Amino acid sequence: MTATREVPPTGVEAQPLVEEPAAPERRLSGFLRWTTSTDHKDVGLSYMITAFVFFLAAGCLALLMRAELADPGQEMVGPGTFNELFTMHGSIMLLVFLSPFAFGIANYCVPLMIGARDMAFPRINLLSYWIYLGGGLSMVFGFVTADGAADFGWFAYTPLSDSVRSPGLGAELWLVGVALLGISGILSALNIVVTVFTMRTRGMTMFRMPILVWNFVVVSVMVLLVFPVLTAAAAMLWTDRNLGSVVYDATAGGQPIIWQHLFWFFGHPEVYILVLPYFGVVTEVFAVFSRRPVYGYKGLVFATCSIGALSLGVWAHHMYATGAVLLPFFGVMTMLIAVPTGVKMFNWLGTMWLGRVRFSTAMTFAIGFLAVFVIGGVTGVILASPALDFHLTDSYFVVAHFHYVLSGGAVFGVFAAIYYWWPKWFGKKLHEGWGHVHFWLNFIGFNLTFFVQFILGLEGMPRRVADYTEASGFRPLNVVSSIGAAVLGVSVLPFLWNAYRTWRRGEPAGDDPWDGQTLEWATSSPPPIGNFPEGLPPVRSERPLWDLKYPDRKATTGADPAARKATR
Amino acid sequence: MTGEPHERRPRWLVPSLSALTAVVISGCDLGLPSPITREGENVTRLWSVFTILALAIVALIIGLIVVVVIRYRRGHRDDIPSQRQYNFPLEITYTVIPLVIVGVLFGLTIPVQENLGSKEGAADVYVEVVGFQWQWQFRYFEDESYEGDPRIVVSGSPEQVPVLVLPVDATVRFRLVAQDVIHSFWVPEFLEKRDLIPGAETDVSPGIDNVVEVETTETGEWTGRCAEYCGLQHAYMDFELRVVDEAEWQSWSSEAADATGEEGT
Numbered sequence: 001m002t003a004t005r006e007v008p009p010t011g012v013e014a015q016p017l018v019e020e021p022a023a024p025e026r027r028l029s030g031f032l033r034w035t036t037s038t039d040h041k042d043v044g045l046s047y048m049i050t051a052f053v054f055f056l057a058a059g060c061l062a063l064l065m066r067a068e069l070a071d072p073g074q075e076m077v078g079p080g081t082f083n084e085l086f087t088m089h090g091s092i093m094l095l096v097f098l099s100p101f102a103f104g105i106a107n108y109c110v111p112l113m114i115g116a117r118d119m120a121f122p123r124i125n126l127l128s129y130w131i132y133l134g135g136g137l138s139m140v141f142g143f144v145t146a147d148g149a150a151d152f153g154w155f156a157y158t159p160l161s162d163s164v165r166s167p168g169l170g171a172e173l174w175l176v177g178v179a180l181l182g183i184s185g186i187l188s189a190l191n192i193v194v195t196v197f198t199m200r201t202r203g204m205t206m207f208r209m210p211i212l213v214w215n216f217v218v219v220s221v222m223v224l225l226v227f228p229v230l231t232a233a234a235a236m237l238w239t240d241r242n243l244g245s246v247v248y249d250a251t252a253g254g255q256p257i258i259w260q261h262l263f264w265f266f267g268h269p270e271v272y273i274l275v276l277p278y279f280g281v282v283t284e285v286f287a288v289f290s291r292r293p294v295y296g297y298k299g300l301v302f303a304t305c306s307i308g309a310l311s312l313g314v315w316a317h318h319m320y321a322t323g324a325v326l327l328p329f330f331g332v333m334t335m336l337i338a339v340p341t342g343v344k345m346f347n348w349l350g351t352m353w354l355g356r357v358r359f360s361t362a363m364t365f366a367i368g369f370l371a372v373f374v375i376g377g378v379t380g381v382i383l384a385s386p387a388l389d390f391h392l393t394d395s396y397f398v399v400a401h402f403h404y405v406l407s408g409g410a411v412f413g414v415f416a417a418i419y420y421w422w423p424k425w426f427g428k429k430l431h432e433g434w435g436h437v438h439f440w441l442n443f444i445g446f447n448l449t450f451f452v453q454f455i456l457g458l459e460g461m462p463r464r465v466a467d468y469t470e471a472s473g474f475r476p477l478n479v480v481s482s483i484g485a486a487v488l489g490v491s492v493l494p495f496l497w498n499a500y501r502t503w504r505r506g507e508p509a510g511d512d513p514w515d516g517q518t519l520e521w522a523t524s525s526p527p528p529i530g531n532f533p534e535g536l537p538p539v540r541s542e543r544p545l546w547d548l549k550y551p552d553r554k555a556t557t558g559a560d561p562a563a564r565k566a567t568r
Numbered sequence: 569m570t571g572e573p574h575e576r577r578p579r580w581l582v583p584s585l586s587a588l589t590a591v592v593i594s595g596c597d598l599g600l601p602s603p604i605t606r607e608g609e610n611v612t613r614l615w616s617v618f619t620i621l622a623l624a625i626v627a628l629i630i631g632l633i634v635v636v637v638i639r640y641r642r643g644h645r646d647d648i649p650s651q652r653q654y655n656f657p658l659e660i661t662y663t664v665i666p667l668v669i670v671g672v673l674f675g676l677t678i679p680v681q682e683n684l685g686s687k688e689g690a691a692d693v694y695v696e697v698v699g700f701q702w703q704w705q706f707r708y709f710e711d712e713s714y715e716g717d718p719r720i721v722v723s724g725s726p727e728q729v730p731v732l733v734l735p736v737d738a739t740v741r742f743r744l745v746a747q748d749v750i751h752s753f754w755v756p757e758f759l760e761k762r763d764l765i766p767g768a769e770t771d772v773s774p775g776i777d778n779v780v781e782v783e784t785t786e787t788g789e790w791t792g793r794c795a796e797y798c799g800l801q802h803a804y805m806d807f808e809l810r811v812v813d814e815a816e817w818q819s820w821s822s823e824a825a826d827a828t829g830e831e832g833t
C-alpha cells in the first residue's frame with residue numbers, strides 16, 4: 001500500500017492519552033475502502049447502501065405484482081413467476097433490506113452516540129457485512145437458475161417447501177441465504193451488545209444513552225435469542241431436502257406444524273426487530289425537531305423492554321387457523337403488546353407537545369410514521385383476536401396490516417433516518433424541497449396502495465393470489481391499489497435525484513445542522529477515524545450536547561420554571 | 569321523551585351518540601360480508617366493537633398530531649420551550665387505560681371464539697372437506713365417525729368447479745383433511761376459516777384434522793376459496809357454495825347419492 005502515515009505533530013507522543021489514536025489514519029477510497037475498511041462508519045454505510053439497493057430491487061418486484069393484479073386474467077407474468085415475485089419481495093424486504101439497514105444505522109450511530117471510537121469487534125463487523133452480502137446475493141441469484149427463484153412464500157411452510165413440491169436450485173439458494181443472513185445478524189447483534197456494554201464513554205450510564213441505542217440493545221438481545229432458531233430451522237429443512245431426514249415429513253411421523261412454530265418463534269420477534277430500530281430513529285427526530293427532551297424517557301425504555309419480552313411469547317398468533325394452538329394465551333399476550341406500543345405513541349406526542357416543531361423532511365417522515373403506524377397498530381389488535389382472525393388471516397387485510405407496520409412504519413423510519421443523518425454521513429444536507437416532494441408522493445402513494453387492501457381482505461380476497469375473477473368484484477379496488485403503487489414507485493425518483501444533486505453540489509452541512517442533542521453531532525461531519533479527536537463534552541444527562549449549548553435549560557421532572565418565565 | 573333537552577348539551581351530541589349505539593347494537597357490517605351462519609353473526613358484532621374502538625383510537629392520535637402540527641409549529645416563537653420531561657400521573661394514565669381496553673376486548677373475544685370451536689353433540693350434515701393441489705373434494709357422511717364409504721362424493725375438475733351443497737337452517741360439521749400440502753377452507757361469508765393440514769394421526773403424532781361447525785341461515789350461492797398459499801395454482805383453487813331449502817336438498821342429495829353409488833360400482 002502506498003498510503004503513508006502523516007507524521008504526528010511533536011508533543012503528541014508525550015501525552016498520556018493512550019485511548020486516542022496517535023494520528024488520524026489516511027483514508028482509503030473507493031473499492032479498497034469498501035472491501036477492507038473496518039471503520040464502523042464505513043461498514044455502516046456499506047450496510048445501508050447495499051440494503052437500499054436491495055430495497056429498490058424488491059420494490060420493482062412489488063411493482064410487477066401490482067401491475068399483474070390491476071386486471072383479472074394473466075397479462076404480464078404467469079402464476080409461477082408471480083409466486084417467485086411475492087416470495088422474493090417478502091424475503092428481500094424483511095431479511096435483506098429492513099434489518100440490515102437497521103444494522104447499518106447501528107454501526108454508524110451507536111459508537112458515536114455512546115462516545116466510543118469504534119465497535120467492539122471491527123473485523124467481525126466487516127465479516128458480518130460480507131456474510132450478509134453473500135446471503136442476500138445467494139437468495140437473489142435464484143432468479144438466474146433454470147427453475148427460477150424460491151416460490152414457497154417468505155415463510156416457506158412445510159410440506160410445500162420440501163424437495164418433492166419445491167425442487168430446484170432457487171429453493172436451495174434461498175435456504176443457504178437465510179442461514180447466512182441469520183449468522184450475519186447474530187454477529188452484528190453480538191457486536192452491538194458488547195459495544196454498548198463495554199465501550200461507553202465516561203459518564204454515559206445506561207440511563208443516559210439515547211433511546212436509539214437502548215432500542216438497539218433490546219433488538220440485539222432479541223436477535224441473539226431468535227436468529228439461531230431460524231438458522232437451525234432452515235438447516236433442518238435443508239437436511240430434510242438433501243440428506244433424507246424427516247423432521248417435517250408427516251408421512252414419516254414428522255410434523256409440518258413444527259416448522260411453523262420454529263419459524264414464527266423467529267418470525268414474530270423479527271417484526272419487532274425490524275421496527276424497534278425505527279422507533280428509536282423517530283424518537284431522536286421528534287426530540288431534536290421539537291427542541292424538547294424525549295418525553296417519559298424511562299417509561300419509553302421500559303416500554304421497549306416489555307415489547308421485546310412480550311414478543312417472545314406471541315408467535316402462534318400467526319397460527320390460529322391451524323387449530324393447533326392455545327388461542328386465549330396467544331390472544332391475550334398479543335393484545336398486551338398494544339399497551340407498551342400505546343405508551344410509546346403518547347410519549348412521542350408528549351415530546352412534541354409544547355415544543356417548537358420544525359417540519360424538516362426528517363421530522364415530516366417521522367410524523368408520517370406516527371400517523372400510519374397507529375393504523376398498523378390498531379389493526380394488529382383486531383388481528384390478535386382469534387375470533388376475528390379466523391376471517392382475516394391469510395387475506396389482504398393481513399397484507400394491508402403489515403405493510404402499515406413495515407412499509408408505512410419502518411420504511412418511513414428509514415427515510416427519517418436518511419434525511420436526519422445524511423449531513424453527518426456525507427457532510428452535506430439533502431435538499432429540503434425535494435425531500436418534501438418525496439415525502440408527499442410517498443405518503444399518498446402508500447395510503448392509496450394499502451388502505452384499500454383492508455377492504456379487499458374483508459371482502460374475501462386471499463393473499464398471495466396471482467389472479468382473481470371478474471365475478472369476485474375485486475377489480476376496482478385492485479386498480480386503486482395499483483395506481484397507488486405506481487405513485488409509491490415514482491416517489492423514490494425525487495429522492496434519488498436529491499441524493500445525486502446533493503452529491504454534486506450540496507451545501508456543506510457543518511457539524512451540527514439540526515441543533516442536535518446527542519454526541520454524534522459533537523464531532524465533524526463526517527467524523528474522522530477515531531470519531532472525537534477534540535474530545536467529548538461531559539455526559540451528565542441523555543443530552544450531553546444540549547447541556548453544553550444550553551447549560552441553564554436542563555430537562556426538568558416537574559413543570560419547567562424557566563419556560564414559565566419566558567412565556568410570561 | 570318530553571321536556572326540553574339540557575341547554576348546554578351540544579345539539580349534535582345526542583343524535584350522533586345514538587347513531588353510534590345503534591350501529592354497535594345492530595352490528596353494522598363495517599366492511600365485513602354479511603354472515604350466512606349463526607356463528608358469523610357473533611363475529612360481526614365483535615368486529616363492530618373492535619372496529620369502532622380502533623377508529624376512535626386512530627382519530628384520537630391523528631387529532632393530537634394535528635393539534636401539535638398547528639399549535640406547536642416553530643414559527644414566530646423560535647425560543648426554547650418547556651423542558652419538562654416527566655409527568656408521572658399522566659404516564660400512569662396512558663398506561664392503565666390501554667390496559668383496561670385490552671382487558672375488555674379480550675373478555676369480549678373469548679365467548680365468540682369458543683362458539684367457533686368444534687362442538688359436542690350431533691349435527692345435521694357431516695362433510696369431509698378434502699383439499700389437494702389444486703382442487704377440492706366434498707364427501708358427505710352419515711354420522712360423526714366419518715367412517716365407511718361416503719354417501720355422496722363431489723369432486724372438482726379443471727372444467728368443473730366443485731359445488732358444496734348444504735341445506736339451510738341446518739348444523740353442518742366439516743372435517744378438514746389435506747392430502748399433500750397445507751390448504752385453508754374459507755367461505756368469506758362464514759367469517760371464519762381453518763387450515764387443512766396433512767399428517768394423519770399416528771402413534772407419534774396427534775391427529776391434526778380441524779373440525780368446524782356452522783349453522784346455515786340463508787339460501788344462496790357464494791364462492792369459497794383456498795386461503796393458504798399452496799403452490800402454483802393456488803389462485804385458482806375456488807369452489808362454489810350453494811345453500812338450498814329443504815325440498816331442494818332432499819332431491820339433490822338423493823340424486824347425488826345415486827350418482828356416487830354408480831361411480832363406486
Ligand SMILES: [Cu+2]
Nearest residue numbers: 268271317318
Ligand atoms: Cu406476529
Ligand SMILES: [Cu+2]
Nearest residue numbers: 794796798802
Ligand atoms: Cu391454496
